Amino acid sequence: MIFPPVGNTLRPFYGEKPMREFAPFEERLSIWTIETMQSIFELEKSGIKLGVSPTQNETFGDYQCNAAMELAKVLKKAPRQIAQEFADAAVLPDFVEKIEIAGPGFINFFLSNAALAEHIQSLENDPHLGVEQAGQGKAVVIDYSSPNVAKPMHIGHIRSTVIGNAIDRLYRFLGYHVIADNHLGDWGTQFGLMMVGFRSFADKEALAKAPVEELERVYIASYNKSKEDPSWRDEAKAELVKLQQGDGENRALWKQFIELSIQEFDTIYNRLGVKFDLYRGESFYNDQLPKMIKTLEGRGLAVESDGALIVDLEEDGMPVCIVRKSDGGYNYATTDLATVESRIEEFSPDRIIYVTDERQQLHFKQFFTIAKKLGMEANLVHVWFGLMRLPEATFSTREGNVIKLAALLDEAEARALEMVKSSSPDMPEDQQKELARAIGIGAIKYTDLSQNPQSLVTFTWEKALNMEGNSAPYLQYAYARISSVSDKYSAQFSGTDLDDYPITIEHELERRIAIKLSRFPAAIRAAAENYRPNILADYLYDLAQIYSSFYQNVPFLKADEGIRESRIRLCRATAATLRQGLDLLGIETPERI
RNA sequence: GCCCCGGUAGCUCAGCUGGAUAGAGCAACGGACUUCUAAUCCGUAGGUCACAGGUUCGAAUCCUGUCCGGGGCGCCA
Numbered sequence: 001m002i003f004p005p006v007g008n009t010l011r012p013f014y015g016e017k018p019m020r021e022f023a024p025f026e027e028r029l030s031i032w033t034i035e036t037m038q039s040i041f042e043l044e045k046s047g048i049k050l051g052v053s054p055t056q057n058e059t060f061g062d063y064q065c066n067a068a069m070e071l072a073k074v075l076k077k078a079p080r081q082i083a084q085e086f087a088d089a090a091v092l093p094d095f096v097e098k099i100e101i102a103g104p105g106f107i108n109f110f111l112s113n114a115a116l117a118e119h120i121q122s123l124e125n126d127p128h129l130g131v132e133q134a135g136q137g138k139a140v141v142i143d144y145s146s147p148n149v150a151k152p153m154h155i156g157h158i159r160s161t162v163i164g165n166a167i168d169r170l171y172r173f174l175g176y177h178v179i180a181d182n183h184l185g186d187w188g189t190q191f192g193l194m195m196v197g198f199r200s201f202a203d204k205e206a207l208a209k210a211p212v213e214e215l216e217r218v219y220i221a222s223y224n225k226s227k228e229d230p231s232w233r234d235e236a237k238a239e240l241v242k243l244q245q246g247d248g249e250n251r252a253l254w255k256q257f258i259e260l261s262i263q264e265f266d267t268i269y270n271r272l273g274v275k276f277d278l279y280r281g282e283s284f285y286n287d288q289l290p291k292m293i294k295t296l297e298g299r300g301l302a303v304e305s306d307g308a309l310i311v312d313l314e315e316d317g318m319p320v321c322i323v324r325k326s327d328g329g330y331n332y333a334t335t336d337l338a339t340v341e342s343r344i345e346e347f348s349p350d351r352i353i354y355v356t357d358e359r360q361q362l363h364f365k366q367f368f369t370i371a372k373k374l375g376m377e378a379n380l381v382h383v384w385f386g387l388m389r390l391p392e393a394t395f396s397t398r399e400g401n402v403i404k405l406a407a408l409l410d411e412a413e414a415r416a417l418e419m420v421k422s423s424s425p426d427m428p429e430d431q432q433k434e435l436a437r438a439i440g441i442g443a444i445k446y447t448d449l450s451q452n453p454q455s456l457v458t459f460t461w462e463k464a465l466n467m468e469g470n471s472a473p474y475l476q477y478a479y480a481r482i483s484s485v486s487d488k489y490s491a492q493f494s495g496t497d498l499d500d501y502p503i504t505i506e507h508e509l510e511r512r513i514a515i516k517l518s519r520f521p522a523a524i525r526a527a528a529e530n531y532r533p534n535i536l537a538d539y540l541y542d543l544a545q546i547y548s549s550f551y552q553n554v555p556f557l558k559a560d561e562g563i564r565e566s567r568i569r570l571c572r573a574t575a576a577t578l579r580q581g582l583d584l585l586g587i588e589t590p591e592r593i
Numbered sequence: 594g595c596c597c598c599g600g601u602a603g604c605u606c607a608g609c610u611g612g613a614u615a616g617a618g619c620a621a622c623g624g625a626c627u628u629c630u631a632a633u634c635c636g637u638a639g640g641u642c643a644c645a646g647g648u649u650c651g652a653a654u655c656c657u658g659u660c661c662g663g664g665g666c667g668c669c670a
Binding site: 053055056057060064066069070072073079102103104105106148185188189190282305306307308310317318319320321322324325326327329331332335357358359360361362363365384386387389419423439450451452454455456457458460462463466467468469470471473474476477478480481484485486488489530534538541542545548549551552553555556557558571592593 | 595596597598599600605606607608609610611612613614615617618619625628629630631632633634635650651662663664665666667668669670
């Protein structure tokens with residue numbers, strides 16, 4: 001857990017710290033209801049949630065407290081009576097307009113428009129838009145993307161990359177010192193086959209054109225040959241041993257594979273706006289593996305079984321974990337343990353987050369358990385996501401039905417370009433292309449980020465490239481409209497200073513926007529806490545929907561002086577939130593669409 | 594056999610740390626561009642939340658079982 005768990009009488013998160021300047025209403029109101037409930041009903045710590053939560057239906061108010069129903073048993077009173085007593089005795093905080101009791105005993109709170117307006121104004125001066133810097137002074141390592149060397153990235157890699165990057169951005173925004181590490185698959189038995197294959201059938205021209213694709217072709221050819229030709233297999237094994245023993249020629253070739261691969265990965269990462277602090281492949285930890293085995297043996301954790309070295313995890317309800325193969329080679333778990341040790345030593349992280357697909361759940365459970373037994377001190381978190389499927393079948397290299405990531409991005413940009421050309425035919429072509437890039441890539445990312453990561457996902461071109469409705473372009477469009485109207489305001493009313501006109505909230509849509517804006521910190525916190533960027537995506541889509549309705553139904557520039565300025569300020573606050581939120585998802589916000 | 598995940602509108606998905614009338618997008622139907630960008634907005638229609646029990650004042654949400662789908666389970670990573 002990142003934040004202290006919620007649920008007890010006083011949310012530890014709200015803590016004993018003095019209330020911060022831009023604290024959201026939910027936080028302020030919860031502290032107030034908890035304290036008030038405790039004093040009115042003379043409650044000890046009971047484990048009952050006394051705080052408030054947002055209402056699901058705005059006709060009920062802005063926040064609701066459900067404690068009366070739960071307190072009924074403890075206090076031996078009817079819930080409605082409890083609610084009534086609370087309402088009668090409580091002195092409302094100044095930001096609450098009124099409270100109502102409804103249904104079985106819900107206590108509903110209505111925020112005052114003046115307080116809302118003031119809050120939104122105060123956010124104009126807060127670069128973090130009300131979000132607390134919860135990660136100050138803490139480091140976190142995020143291990144994501146991690147493709148294999150010599151294999152092109154396909155659509156199966158996009159989730160780890162895009163979700164991992166969003167988590168990365170979220171944690172940075174919360175003030176954590178984030179170390180984004182791309183743990184490349186750069187070591188393993190496949191390199192023997194790569195070596196012999198490369199020397200026999202690498203095509204120099206193809207290699208120059210599309211290096212990684214050619215390396216993959218070589219690998220597949222070599223793999224197929226090894227199945228029919230035992231001597232080929234032996235040769236590959238011999239080359240692998242030579243590589244592992246540090247043979248100069250093989251090392252050089254291996255390094256070349258890695259360099260070519262990283263170069264190509266980087267072009268994809270650049271297109272996706274993804275940056276890593278480190279590219280430490282598995283090979284980086286090679287030298288530490290024997291020591292790790294010794295430690296495991298020394299602690300009595302690793303024992304021999306059928307020639308291999310295993311850690312028995314039966315008492316933890318898990319199958320055994322092989323840490324050294326019978327041929328002396330090391331396994332994934334061993335590398336991962338050494339990696340944790342190294343990261344702790346170097347970065348002292350508060351936690352290490354791994355973003356991979358669901359198939360690795362057992363592996364992570366096992367090695368987390370072993371790490372704990374070894375006394376490694378870091379919170380290890382496995383963030384897993386559902387595997388991507390094609391409508392027809394699961395895709396695999398062997399089936400030949402993989403869709404390359406580069407091709408997906410190309411297609412997205414091409415489709416976006418068509419739309420840009422038809423809607424902005426007068427725009428210079430290079431600008432059209434630049435815009436199409438931002439929109440196309442945004443659409444791809446948003447598709448992944450707007451879904452619950454753990455859901456099964458079926459890849460369809462239609463969904464991946466969706467540009468209407470709940471999609472990145474919808475959000476970008478909303479942003480661009482604000483930008484445009486904001487610029488027009490500046491041009492038409494160049495002499496006015498917006499600070500001279502306070503934000504006022506009269507219209508229902510103004511109120512809905514203000515409420516939504518005030519909940520940005522909650523969305524950020526929930527997204528980070530649960531490692532689920534889709535919570536933020538949902539929030540932003542809601543916000544954009546309310547804004548679009550506002551835009552379409554309420555005049556800004558033609559409104560009377562005062563109302564006009566107030567609305568422009570609301571627009572700009574919305575823009576700031578959309579821009580920040582989309583940036584945290586790694587989605588760009590062009591000023592014009 | 595054991596373990597993990599999913600099953601919500603015709604389709605694709607939110608909602609799942611229990612709350613009031615289950616939401617979006619697409620598709621369908623009907624409206625709104627001489628107005629701040631129609632990639633938009635407004636409206637209509639569409640649901641046994643897989644099924645059966647249980648816990649609870651209250652269950653799509655928690656528990657148990659069943660069915661269907663996906664994944665994992667000693668020398669791959």
